[in-house]
Amino acid sequence: MRKIEHIGIAVQDLEKSNELFEKLLGKRHFKTEEVEGEKVATSFFQVGETKVELLQATDESSPIAKFLERKSEGVHHIAFDVEDINVEVERLKAEGFEILNETPKLGADNKLVVFLHPRSTNGVLIELCQDVS
Numbered sequence: 001m002r003k004i005e006h007i008g009i010a011v012q013d014l015e016k017s018n019e020l021f022e023k024l025l026g027k028r029h030f031k032t033e034e035v036e037g038e039k040v041a042t043s044f045f046q047v048g049e050t051k052v053e054l055l056q057a058t059d060e061s062s063p064i065a066k067f068l069e070r071k072s073e074g075v076h077h078i079a080f081d082v083e084d085i086n087v088e089v090e091r092l093k094a095e096g097f098e099i100l101n102e103t104p105k106l107g108a109d110n111k112l113v114v115f116l117h118p119r120s121t122n123g124v125l126i127e128l129c130q131d132v133s
């Protein structure tokens with residue numbers, strides 16, 4: 001794994017959270033994108049080499065809606081940049097980690113993504129990202 005690609009933060013209201021993070025970080029978000037497959041609307045802020053990804057649910061079946069029901073707004077996942085996502089999935093499987101989707105899916109910002117179940121990673125949802133832009 002090469003760097004933290006982004007930190008995903010679950011929010012109730014993307015517009016209000018954009019304003020809050022613009023004040024916090026002193027810069028504007030550089031893109032918004034809806035990802036139908038995950039039923040989320042996202043907004044990205046660049047912070048040095050990494051990004052903050054704000055996530056709002058677009059449907060009650062979204063993982064973000066479920067997370068907000070059980071917990072509250074806050075850090076939802078940490079995403080690591082990888083060179084070859086299939087190689088990394090095989091390595092992590094062999095190490096005993098629980099892979100949620102062995103076939104990478106299309107995420108936001110031109111990335112292929114795979115998730116690891118938080119019960120196999122000390123309670124932290126981990127995302128692997130491979131840039132395909």
Ligand SMILES: CC[C@@H](C(=O)O)C(=O)SCCNC(=O)CCNC(=O)[C@H](O)C(C)(C)COP(=O)(O)OP(=O)(O)OC[C@H]1O[C@@H](n2cnc3c(N)ncnc32)[C@H](O)[C@@H]1OP(=O)(O)O
Pocket residue numbers: 008035038040042053055063064066067070076077079100106107108109111113115117118119123124125127
């Ligand atoms: C925009 C696209 C992409 C990108 O390009 O960046 C994204 O970031 S999409 C982000 C949203 N998508 C996902 O999160 C997909 C992967 N997540 C899942 O498959 C599920 O959310 C889950 C992690 C498997 C949990 O689903 P489920 O089992 O239905 O939830 P439960 O509510 O029953 O919880 C079970 C268990 O897991 C704990 N949990 C749930 N979410 C998290 C989390 N984000 N971080 C830490 N722990 C989490 C939950 O508290 C339960 O724990 P116990 O009560 O101890 O059993």
Ligand SMILES: [Co+2]
Pocket residue numbers: 006008053077079127
């Ligand atoms: Co993410």
